[in-house]
Amino acid sequence: METPFLEDLEDYKLKEYDWTILKRLYKYAKPYTRKLVLSLFFLLTASIGELSLPYITKLAIDKYIVTGQFHNFWHIILLYLAALLIIFIASYYQSYTVQLTGQYIMYDMRVNIFRHIQYLPVKFFNRTPVGKIMTRVTNDIEVINELFTAGVLTIIGDVFILAGILIAMFLLNSYLASIVILILPLIFLTSFLFRKNVRETYNRVRFWLSKMNSFLQESISGISIIQIFNAERQNFNRFDELNNEYKQANLDSIFYYAIFYPAIELIAAIATALILFFGGINIIKGIITFGVLVAFLQYSYRFFRPISDLTEKYNIVLSAIVASERIFKILDEPEDKQYFGNELLIKKAPLISFQNVSFAYDEKLVLHDISFEVASNQRVALVGPTGSGKTTIVNLLLKFYDNYSGTISIDGCDIRNLSASSVRKIIGVVFQEPFLFSKSLKENLYLGHTEFQEYPMDKIIHDVIGDKFMKRFKNKLDYKIGERGIELSTGERQLIAFARALSVNPLLLILDEATASIDPETEYWIQKRLDSWLASHTSLIIAHRLSTIKHANQIIMLADGRIIEHGTHEKLMKNKSKYYLFCNHFIQTA
Ligand SMILES: Nc1ncnc2c1ncn2[C@@H]1O[C@H](COP(=O)(O)OP(=O)(O)OP(=O)(O)O)[C@@H](O)[C@H]1O
Ligand SMILES: [Mg+2]
Structure with missing residues (x-):
């Protein structure tokens, strides 16, 4: 296995909970506080709805089913349906508003980063690979989005539900509630082990993915050189190695996920069995009603899901912190003074x-x-x-x-x-390696002009590009130049770059x-026309x-x-x- 470079690893070092980063992230969410509060309101409404369902079931059993009194039974059925409807509507609005806010926040972040990157000194680009910057603007921001959409709010929701269930359970029967409490350490231990291992594999997955992506990017850009040197096999082997590492890291991660959820299920089943056993005895003794036991079983079933969810959310928060750290590192790069x-x-x-x-x-x-x-x-x-x-x-x-x-x-x-x-x-400058953008010929020529017709281009085109070469562009100024002008010959690209430099007068x-x-002939021809200009x-x-x-x-x-x-x-x-x-x-x- 390749030893990762120290510098690369530095990027993958996870820090513990870092409040300053979260505080800084909050700045991006701040303009949308109202939307987020609204979303939280809907989330809590949905949670209250969820919490009420077992209790309504208890009422239905104790008041009507066990007693055999079905007069007004439809009231309780209506109540249950109403709760379901509230959950449905509140969940819809919650999910919609939070996703919307997430998109707004991502938009703002991308704008911020791109604006900032444009003003960074050349030195920064000399030492930062393109792939790395690309990842910041796309993937890392996506990870942060998850923090806003699936992370923070749902964590609050989960904690709210957990607290609500605990209170409901203690109100219903503190003896059965304490049995559930006794199971908790087991859950915490499982979650702790899972979290620790998954985080480590998560780092590795990210590390190898980024390695593989950079390799892929370079291989594709330099494919003709690889083909000329018959280096396909050698290149493939290297890719295979990276791909394998990536797969292995993912497999390890899958293993922990595969074992975690069944383990939680198992613990939940043990809790259910204990509640059934002790609850059953209490029913026989006449201490609790049948409805209480049913409600209890439902509450305990709902109790374990938020706990396992919270464990996953913890990972979302951590990865978002890492992603933000990287983004802030770019944002903190001083702009070119x-x-x-x-x-x-x-x-x-x-x-x-x-x-x-x-x-x-x-x-x-x-x-x-x-x-x-x-x-x-x-x-x-x-x-x-x-x-x-x-x-x-x-x-x-x-x-x-x-x-x-x-x-x-x-x-x-x-x-x-x-x-x-x-x-x-x-200054008008033509560099050794002309760089053209995948825009039209006109947009390339008028780069930096705020108004297209500001400068008479015809003369420049006539003098520099020349009628002979304009034919290559079908005599059209809106001729579409492909990415980096790759479909043009280097000389043709230089002619455009030349005209572009002159266009700013x-x-x-x-x-x-x-x-x-x-070619010398064309050069001579340009030079003659440029002489008076120069x-x-x-x-x-x-x-x-x-x-x-x-x-x-x-x-x-x-x-x-x-x-x-x-x-x-x-x-x-x-x-x-x-x-x-x-x-x-x-x-x-x-
Ligand atoms: N971004 C950079 N970072 C570090 N060293 C650089 C960088 N760019 C150029 N150099 C080094 O500075 C020296 C001068 O480079 P420069 O590009 O000015 O040469 P040049 O005279 O234009 O050569 P050429 O005729 O090949 O274009 C070279 O030794 C080069 O390796
Ligand atoms: Mg040079």
């Missing part, structure tokens, strides 16, 4: 400056003392080998990280003091190998093609997170240094 700050108010292409910037994602520095400037309307090319820190520079400028030393400024304003949204508003354009997957914008271009780099006003060459050379293409070529070698040997000259 980069969203706060001054507004950047500029109307023309800005000047960008990096001054002695050093940065590490975790411990290892990936940028060392980077200083450069991009003047207004200038085009600067960043070149350098894989992993040299080009994209990292872009990430910092986009305010994805703030734990760098040195200063980055736009038109002299330190971006640390500016809000991320106002910085991003002036940015003052600063960042292209991170934006045209790497576009002349009035500041741009930062990362590229591996000489044609793209050559015309830059300045070329910055990076290696291992350091600037090793900078200058114009001509100057650097004349120096015959690293850039020269880089161009001659490695850069695509197309």
Whole structure:
């Protein structure tokens, strides 16, 4: 068996009853207090109805059946039917209102989490797997719903019924009632053992389920790689292992459930036998009436069900606490403070400056003392080998990280003091891996626009996507782009991403190998059309093609997170240094 990672296990450690979490959960229920109180009212009404049934039976037996007086017997039958009707109606309303409230609470929680997640810093997503976040927003919230719908209220109902039955039993006959009380320790012991074991298996079920799900998710996403490497068998074996662990955990859990309920039944049967035996003797002695015994049997039958229910409810409460703990952990993640700050108010292409910037994602520095400037309307090319820190520079400028030393400024304003949204508003960016959404072409192009017709898109489409490629989208702006744009070629996706970046009419354009997957001819064609456009914008271009780099006003060459050379293409070529070698040997000259 695989040893679970410590970190994973941490998620599955159950804490004992935690009031602060429940209190926090209550905040979500608070707006619906009236509905919940109403539901509780119906629940208690139904419980009173339940409690009255054995007593009505007693009246029927003692007053009419045993005495043989059937005059007005129909009164008691009507009373019984009325009680049944009240139970039916109250149960219906109780169940309806509580389920309704549960749905409202879940809705609020999902809204809250999603809103919060959107503003979390990139760092959070670097270390949190997607599957984990998905589970929070869906499964965990479902578990909490159970707490509201099947948990808290029914626990109150169960306790109410238990107390009611105890009182009724003592009022009817305290001698028989004490026999039932004597059985209680046995019930408690059984429940305790069940609870303890089931909780442990519950943890394991959750653990292996989550493992299996993540594995499944990864296998499906990477299925073509698995098929190419003929790794199906190996992959299957791993799945089989996980599946087996999951099954085993479930089997253990089934075992405890299978044994618990019959055990409770057995104890209830013993109680019934004792009541019959001692109650019978008392009837013979004339101490109690026949009706009392029948009512007693009914009460004791109803007595054990809430006890076993309560045991299960305890598990619901515990799992809800665990689920809430995880959800609150996400909600407690501080939102990206980069969203706060001054507004950047500029109307023309800005000047960008990096001054002695050093940065590490975790411990290892990936940028060392980077200083450069991009003047207004200038085009600067960043070149350098894989992993040299080009994209990292872009990430910092986009305010994805703030734990760098040195200063980055736009038109002299330190971006640390500016809000991320106002910085991003002036930047159009095309990333190395274009990400498209499963929306229409139009919705992808107008991402972030509040009004679709705000910006004239036709020119951009004509210049960037081009009539040739628009045919691929059947010349329709509402062409439906499949999930992640998987049905499009990478180049086609880049064209859309390119047009999307321009659609915000940015003052600063960042292209991170934006045209790497576009054929040289199309790239040349885009470039020619973009030339006039770029002349009035500041741009930062990362590229591996000489044609793209050559015309830059300045070329910055990076290696291992350091600037090793900078200058114009001509100057650097004349120096015959690293850039020269880089161009001659490695850069695509197309
Ligand atoms: N999210 C991250 N967490 C930790 N390290 C990272 C992260 N992203 C990048 N790195 C590391 O930072 C270094 C610089 O990465 P960066 O993406 O800036 O390189 P690059 O110059 O853009 O390379 P490429 O040409 O391959 O795109 C690399 O060593 C990389 O492993
Ligand atoms: Mg990169």
